[in-house]
Amino acid sequence: MTEKLAEIETTGAFKRQENRFTTPFGQNEAELPVEANRYRILWSPVCPWAHRSIIVRKLLGLEEVISVGTADPLRPKIDRVDWAFTLDDKNVDPILGIHYISEVYFNTEPEYAGRPTVPAVVDITTQTVVNNDYHELTYYLATAWKELHKEGAPDLFPDELQQDIRELNERIFHGINNGVYKAGFARSQEAYEQAYDGVFQLLDEIEERLATQRYLFGSQLTDADVRLYVTLARFDIAYNTAFRVNRNRLVDFPNLWGYARDLYQTPGFGDTTDFAAIKAHYHLSITNDPNRTFSKILPKGPDLTGWLTEHGRVLKFKEEK
Incomplete structure (x- = not known):
C-alpha cells in the first residue's frame, strides 16, 4: 500500500x-x-x-x-x-x-x-x-x-435541485472538505497558503448565505448540508489546530456555528458524530506527518458542550417557504 x-x-x-x-x-x-x-x-x-x-x-x-x-x-x-x-x-x-x-x-x-x-x-x-x-x-x-427508504424520509437530492446541489458540492469539496487536507498535508508554504485562503474564502461566502436561510438550499435539508456538516464537525477539534487552518474557529462564525448546531441536534447527525474518536485520530494517528514530536499528545480541548446549546434557527426561519 x-x-x-x-x-x-x-x-x-x-x-x-x-x-x-x-x-x-x-x-x-x-x-x-x-x-x-x-x-x-x-x-x-x-x-x-x-x-x-x-x-x-x-x-x-x-x-x-x-x-x-x-x-x-x-x-x-x-x-x-x-x-x-x-x-x-x-x-x-x-x-x-x-x-x-x-x-x-x-x-x-x-x-x-x-x-x-x-x-x-x-x-x-x-x-x-x-x-x-x-x-x-x-x-x-x-x-x-x-x-x-423509510416512510417520510427526506428527499436529499431532489430532481429540480440536482444540478445546483452537484455544483455547490463540487465547490465545497475542493474549497472546504478537501481544502483543509490540502492545507494540512501541504509540503510548501505556497501550497499551504493557497489552500488556507480557499477554505476561508468559501466559509465566508457560506456564512453570508446562511444568514438568510436555514439550510444551504433554503428550508430543505439536502445532500449538500451533509457534506458541509462533516467538515464543520471536525473543524475546531481537528483541522483548526492539526491542519493549521486557524484564521477563525467554527464558533467564531455566528451563522455557520448556529447552522452546525442545528444539524448536530438533528437525528442522524450528532448521534453519528464521535468527537473523541475524531480528536484521537487527527492528533495521534493522522498519517500526514508521523514523525511529529507532539504526535503522542492528545489536546484537552476544545469545549464541546456548545454543540447542544440553543441555536435559534428553527424559530428564525419558521416562516420560510
Missing part, C-alpha cells in the same frame, strides 16, 4: 488519490443491484467521506438493509496505511471476518496498490469492494435506493 506522502506533488501540494471502484448502483445490467442485506459499508467515524454515508443511511432509514462495520479510529502500527477492526470481538469484523480493511481490497484486486479507503461498500456474498466512490455514494443512496 502506498503511503499518504506519495500523494504530494513536486510543488508541495497534496493531491488526493482517485477512487478505484466506481460502479454505480442502479437497475441496468452494468450497475450494482439494489438489494437489502447484500452490502456492508466499512467506515471509521473519523473520516468525513465515510461519515456522510452513515448520516445519509440513517436519515433515509437504510439501517436495516445496509449493515455497517466500524474500524478503529487509530491507524494500526504496521508498515502500511490501513484500517483495523479492533473494536470488534476477536479483532475481526463480525460479518466479513477481516482484521484489516485491506483484506477486502486485495480480495477485489490482488495487485491493489493504493490506500485502502473508507467508505468501502462491500458485497457480503463475494467479500469484495464494489464501490468506494464517496463522491457519488450518497447520491446513489438518495436515488437508486429510494424504494427502500
Whole structure:
C-alpha cells in the first residue's frame, strides 16, 4: 500500500488519490443491484467521506438493509496505511471476518496498490469492494435506493435541485472538505497558503448565505448540508489546530456555528458524530506527518458542550417557504 506522502506533488501540494471502484448502483445490467442485506459499508467515524454515508443511511432509514462495520479510529502500527477492526470481538469484523480493511481490497484486486479507503461498500456474498466512490455514494443512496427508504424520509437530492446541489458540492469539496487536507498535508508554504485562503474564502461566502436561510438550499435539508456538516464537525477539534487552518474557529462564525448546531441536534447527525474518536485520530494517528514530536499528545480541548446549546434557527426561519 502506498503511503499518504506519495500523494504530494513536486510543488508541495497534496493531491488526493482517485477512487478505484466506481460502479454505480442502479437497475441496468452494468450497475450494482439494489438489494437489502447484500452490502456492508466499512467506515471509521473519523473520516468525513465515510461519515456522510452513515448520516445519509440513517436519515433515509437504510439501517436495516445496509449493515455497517466500524474500524478503529487509530491507524494500526504496521508498515502500511490501513484500517483495523479492533473494536470488534476477536479483532475481526463480525460479518466479513477481516482484521484489516485491506483484506477486502486485495480480495477485489490482488495487485491493489493504493490506500485502502473508507467508505468501502462491500458485497457480503463475494467479500469484495464494489464501490468506494464517496463522491457519488450518497447520491446513489438518495436515488437508486429510494424504494427502500423509510416512510417520510427526506428527499436529499431532489430532481429540480440536482444540478445546483452537484455544483455547490463540487465547490465545497475542493474549497472546504478537501481544502483543509490540502492545507494540512501541504509540503510548501505556497501550497499551504493557497489552500488556507480557499477554505476561508468559501466559509465566508457560506456564512453570508446562511444568514438568510436555514439550510444551504433554503428550508430543505439536502445532500449538500451533509457534506458541509462533516467538515464543520471536525473543524475546531481537528483541522483548526492539526491542519493549521486557524484564521477563525467554527464558533467564531455566528451563522455557520448556529447552522452546525442545528444539524448536530438533528437525528442522524450528532448521534453519528464521535468527537473523541475524531480528536484521537487527527492528533495521534493522522498519517500526514508521523514523525511529529507532539504526535503522542492528545489536546484537552476544545469545549464541546456548545454543540447542544440553543441555536435559534428553527424559530428564525419558521416562516420560510
